[in-house]
Structures are given as C-alpha cells and as structure tokens.
Amino acid sequence: MEPALELTGVGKTFGKVRALDAVDLTVRAGEVHCVLGENGAGKSTLCNLIFGSAVLDEGDMRLFGETYRPRRPAEALGLGVAMVHQHFSLVPTLTVAENLLLAERTRLRMPDLTGRVAAIEAEYGLKVDLAAQVADLPVGERQSVEIVKCLLRDPRLVLLDEPTAVLGPAEVEALLATCRRIADTGRAVVLVTHKLGEIERAGDAATVLRGGRVAGSGPLADFTKDELVELMVGRHLADLDPLLVAGLDAEAAGEGHEVHEFADTAEDGPAPVVSVRGLRVRGAHGADVLDGVDLDLRPGEIVGIAGVEGNGQSELVAVLSGALAPDGGAFSLDGTDLTKAAPAARTAAGLGVIPEDRHHEGCLPGMTVAENLFLGRLAEFRRFGLLDRKAMRARATEVIAEHGIRASGPDAPMRTLSGGNQQKVVVARELALDPLRCLIAAQPTRGLDIGAVDAVLSRVRDAAASGAAVLVVSSELPELLTLCDRVMVAYRGRLLGPVTPGTPGARDAIGRLMLGAAA
Numbered sequence: 001m002e003p004a005l006e007l008t009g010v011g012k013t014f015g016k017v018r019a020l021d022a023v024d025l026t027v028r029a030g031e032v033h034c035v036l037g038e039n040g041a042g043k044s045t046l047c048n049l050i051f052g053s054a055v056l057d058e059g060d061m062r063l064f065g066e067t068y069r070p071r072r073p074a075e076a077l078g079l080g081v082a083m084v085h086q087h088f089s090l091v092p093t094l095t096v097a098e099n100l101l102l103a104e105r106t107r108l109r110m111p112d113l114t115g116r117v118a119a120i121e122a123e124y125g126l127k128v129d130l131a132a133q134v135a136d137l138p139v140g141e142r143q144s145v146e147i148v149k150c151l152l153r154d155p156r157l158v159l160l161d162e163p164t165a166v167l168g169p170a171e172v173e174a175l176l177a178t179c180r181r182i183a184d185t186g187r188a189v190v191l192v193t194h195k196l197g198e199i200e201r202a203g204d205a206a207t208v209l210r211g212g213r214v215a216g217s218g219p220l221a222d223f224t225k226d227e228l229v230e231l232m233v234g235r236h237l238a239d240l241d242p243l244l245v246a247g248l249d250a251e252a253a254g255e256g257h258e259v260h261e262f263a264d265t266a267e268d269g270p271a272p273v274v275s276v277r278g279l280r281v282r283g284a285h286g287a288d289v290l291d292g293v294d295l296d297l298r299p300g301e302i303v304g305i306a307g308v309e310g311n312g313q314s315e316l317v318a319v320l321s322g323a324l325a326p327d328g329g330a331f332s333l334d335g336t337d338l339t340k341a342a343p344a345a346r347t348a349a350g351l352g353v354i355p356e357d358r359h360h361e362g363c364l365p366g367m368t369v370a371e372n373l374f375l376g377r378l379a380e381f382r383r384f385g386l387l388d389r390k391a392m393r394a395r396a397t398e399v400i401a402e403h404g405i406r407a408s409g410p411d412a413p414m415r416t417l418s419g420g421n422q423q424k425v426v427v428a429r430e431l432a433l434d435p436l437r438c439l440i441a442a443q444p445t446r447g448l449d450i451g452a453v454d455a456v457l458s459r460v461r462d463a464a465a466s467g468a469a470v471l472v473v474s475s476e477l478p479e480l481l482t483l484c485d486r487v488m489v490a491y492r493g494r495l496l497g498p499v500t501p502g503t504p505g506a507r508d509a510i511g512r513l514m515l516g517a518a519a
C-alpha cells in the first residue's frame with residue numbers, strides 16, 4: 001500500500017525539553033500503525049504535530065505524497081486527517097446529534113445526519129443514540145460518538161491517542177475491531193497505546209519512541225513482545241511483575257498469587273481501619289447510584305473493586321474522598337467519623353486518594369510539579385511563617401528521581417508534563433502521606449507505561465505491607481487479580497462478592513458478578 005503519511009527528520013522542542021528528535025515515520029494506507037513508548041516519550045506530541053495542534057520545528061511531513069504542514073487542526077481536517085483525543089471533546093449537556101452537528105467541517109443538517117450515521121453504524125458496527133444526552137452515556141458510548149464524529153468527516157488518516165485508556169474490556173475489543181475496519185477501507189490508522197495485548201490484536205506495524213527518538217519501527221511481525229518492552233522501557237518482561245506480565249496475554253493472571261488471609265469477620269481479624277456503613281447516593285433520575293454499601297478495610301489489606309463503569313464505583317470513591325456528599329450512611333477511619341469531613345481533614349487523618357480524574361481533581365495544572373507533589377502538605381516546608389521554596393524544590397527533585405517522573409525539573413508547570421507523568425506525580429504525592437492509614441486508588445495505573453505500572457503495583461504493595469488499608473478501583477482485571485487480597489464487584493450501586501484471587505475460576509467468578517449473577 002502507498003504511504004499515507006511520511007515524516008522525515010521531525011523535531012519539536014518545548015523550552016528545555018526536546019520532545020521529538022529526528023523522527024522518521026511511514027504509515028501506509030490500509031494499516032493500523034501503533035505508536036508506543038514510555039511516558040513522556042513524545043507520542044502525544046507526535047499526534048499533535050500531525051493534527052496541527054502543534055507545529056514542528058524542523059523536518060518534513062508528506063500526506064499521500066503531498067507536502068503537509070498543518071498550522072491548525074482545521075487545516076488538518078480539511079486535508080482528511082482526523083483525531084480522537086485522550087480526553088473527550090463532547091459537550092455533555094447537548095445531545096449526541098447536536099454534538100455531531102456542531103463538529104467542525106461536517107457541514108451536516110439533521111436529515112442528512114441520520115442517514116450518514118446509519119451508514120457509519122452499518123459499516124463499522126458502531127452504535128450511537130442520536131437523541132441521548134451525552135452526559136447520560138457511559139464512557140464506551142461516548143467514545144463511539146467521538147469516533148462517529150471523526151468518521152463523519154470522511155478522513156483519510158485517523159489518529160487515536162490512547163483511546164482505550166478509559167474503556168472496559170468489552171469496549172476495548174469493540175474499539176480495536178473498529179480500528180481494523182477503518183484500516184480495511186483503505187484508510188490509515190495511527191493508534192497510540194501502552195497495552196501490548198491491544199497492539200497484537202489490532203496492529204500491523206509499530207513505531208516505538210524513546211526519549212523523543214525512534215527506538216524501532218517496522219511490521220509488528222518483526223518484533224517479539226519482549227523486544228517491544230525493551231524498546232519501550234529498556235527492561236525485559238522477565239524483570240517485570242510476573243503476574244502483570246501473565247495478564248498481558250493469558251487468562252492466568254492471579255493464579256499462584258499469594259493472598260494474605262484476612263478473616264471475614266471483624267471479631268477474628270484486626271479491627272478495620274476503614275468502616276463504610278450503608279452508603280447511599282441518589283442519582284439524577286431518582287435511582288440510587290450507591291445503594292447501601294457496606295465495606296471494611298483492615299490494616300495491610302488490599303481490596304479491589306471491579307465492575308463495568310457506571311455501577312457506582314466512581315461515586316463510592318467520590319464519597320470517600322469528600323468530593324461528593326452521600327444521601328445516607330457513614331464512613332469512618334480509625335474510628336473517626338469522616339462522612340462529612342472536608343478533604344483536608346481526611347488527608348490529616350491519613351487518607352490518601354488517587355482520584356480517577358487527575359485533570360479535575362488530582363492536580364493543579366497551573367502550579368509547579370513541586371507544588372503539586374506537596375499539595376496539602378506545604379506547611380512541612382514553612383520556616384518562620386514563610387515557604388522554604390529551596391527545601392521544597394530539593395525534596396521534589398528527590399521524589400522526581402525516585403518515581404522516574406519525566407519533567408524538566410521541580411519548577412516545571414504541571415500542565416507541561418505528559419499525561420502519564422502527571423499521573424506519576426499524583427501517585428507519588430498520595431503514597432508519601434505520613435501517616436498513610438488508608439489509600440484509595442481509582443484507576444491508579446491508567447495512562448502509565450508498563451515499567452511505571454510495575455513500579456506503582458510494588459509501591460501499593462509496600463504501602464499495605466507498612467500497615468495501610470488499600471482500596472483499588474480498577475477496570476484492569478489482571479491488575480486487581482495481581483494486587484488484591486479480595487475483589488468485590490460493583491453492580492448497580494451495590495458491592496457483590498468477595499472473590500479471592502488465586503483461587504481457581506476467580507476471573508470467571510468476577511465476570512459473572514459483573515453481569516449481576518450470584519457468585
């Protein structure tokens with residue numbers, strides 16, 4: 001197939017950061033070309049240059065043989081390049097139809113829209129409800145709307161920047177199948193992902209970036225999984241958590257996993273650190289999104305919550321972190337009722353929270369990395385009433401190195417960090433809480449490269465080993481099976497289970513509970 005996109009010697013610098021350096025890339029029509037690389041490797045920057053959201057400093061791009069140098073997305077769209085971003089760009093208060101009609105360069109009217117969307121649904125197996133309000137849609141359906149929006153522009157090249165990060169397993173499968181179908185129509189697809197399993201299932205070719213340079217590129221058949229991991233993060237599969245690696249391609253994750261015994265009843269085991277009783281949250285349409293949740297977390301215990309998105313798990317984290325007031329029930333930590341406590345009081349009580357939405361809740365993008373690392377704990381650096389910025393910077397520099405955070409330094413504004421590196425800052429901050437009595441981690445490894453996932457899993461284990469109670473909410477089943485002592489399943493606002501990882505059929509049992517069946 002002819003080259004759809006050719007990049008030669010492309011470079012991009014932001015201040016002191018060389019984000020891309022001498023990048024050559026060829027993407028052919030009809031192929032799904034995966035772009036891989038560790039956090040901060042330059043993947044999003046590459047997509048942004050191709051989509052015209054950023055302009056390259058040097059090098060050349062050609063699109064279907066023609067010189068290509070978009071200065072803004074509208075130009076890229078006009079030339080047949082469309083992008084599905086890491087974060088949704090839909091207006092939640094509008095309907096799906098309104099969002100699609102608003103989309104730039106589709107120039108559609110309602111009667112035409114219905115026909116075009118029906119044709120796209122038939123061709124790609126995507127389903128969207130034009131009358132639904134976007135705010136009411138689960139993430140998987142929002143993603144479908146984003147892709148329909150992209151296809152309505154009839155693109156020749158489709159860029160997808162980590163589109164699967166927020167999706168559950170079934171939705172990921174559907175998205176990968178859609179990518180395949182798009183490529184099969186002769187279009188070119190660039191897919192950014194961290195997940196090796198996805199690459200194998202959907203990709204034809206891969207380019208690995210490392211520190212802004214191409215570390216390897218070619219047909220996927222030319223690489224083993226181990227070679228890809230080495231090119232991406234400079235480590236071998238054998239050096240990573242074996243259960244995590246098993247979860248990459250086998251159903252075996254969790255088998256052979258050493259589970260700590262925690263007695264089911266409070267009388268037999270250590271007293272719970274966290275006690276949740278009858279938590280209730282009423283949803284917008286009157287139904288309970290949390291329907292009387294009870295949960296105990298004991299010191300040193302790691303409890304997982306699995307479930308299809310939208311079954312109350314996000315609300316549970318929001319209530320425990322103080323972002324949402326419950327309509328009933330109570331939550332206590334070390335015997336202190338925190339149900340109505342402000343977030344600062346929860347932090348002071350030893351509650352660490354890694355929120356699901358790091359952009360809105362986890363960090364302050366306008367502040368520096370150092371300030372974000374010590375958010376809520378700046379008092380530790382006060383000397384005679386003044387903030388000792390030198391001491392704060394020095395400590396931040398140590399944390400940046402310990403956690404492998406890729407930033408130009410402690411004074412770098414948070415918004416200039418890559419998505420995965422912002423997540424590392426949030427994780428580092430919450431794990432450093434002293435005392436850390438309970439850690440609530442929602443999707444803690446979302447957007448992280450495989451090396452960073454491995455590091456976070458071992459840090460969470462260390463926190464539990466030091467006596468913290470840990471609650472992990474994750475859509476990554478292998479991660480839960482690897483990490484947890486027991487896994488509960490959120491279903492229609494209740495917690496079902498528990499399932500003990502390591503026992504035969506644990507994965508199937510969780511799957512059944514996710515559909516609401518009895519364990």
Ligand SMILES: Nc1ncnc2c1ncn2[C@@H]1O[C@H](COP(=O)(O)OP(=O)(O)OP(=O)(O)O)[C@@H](O)[C@H]1O
Nearest residue numbers: 014019039040041042043044045416417418419420
């Ligand atoms: N606007 C900006 N200002 C300063 N530095 C930036 C800016 N945008 C990106 N960078 C830097 O460029 C480098 C590449 O970032 P990029 O977002 O492309 O990485 P990535 O491979 O997409 O990472 P991730 O997997 O974490 O999403 C990073 O070091 C990042 O901090």
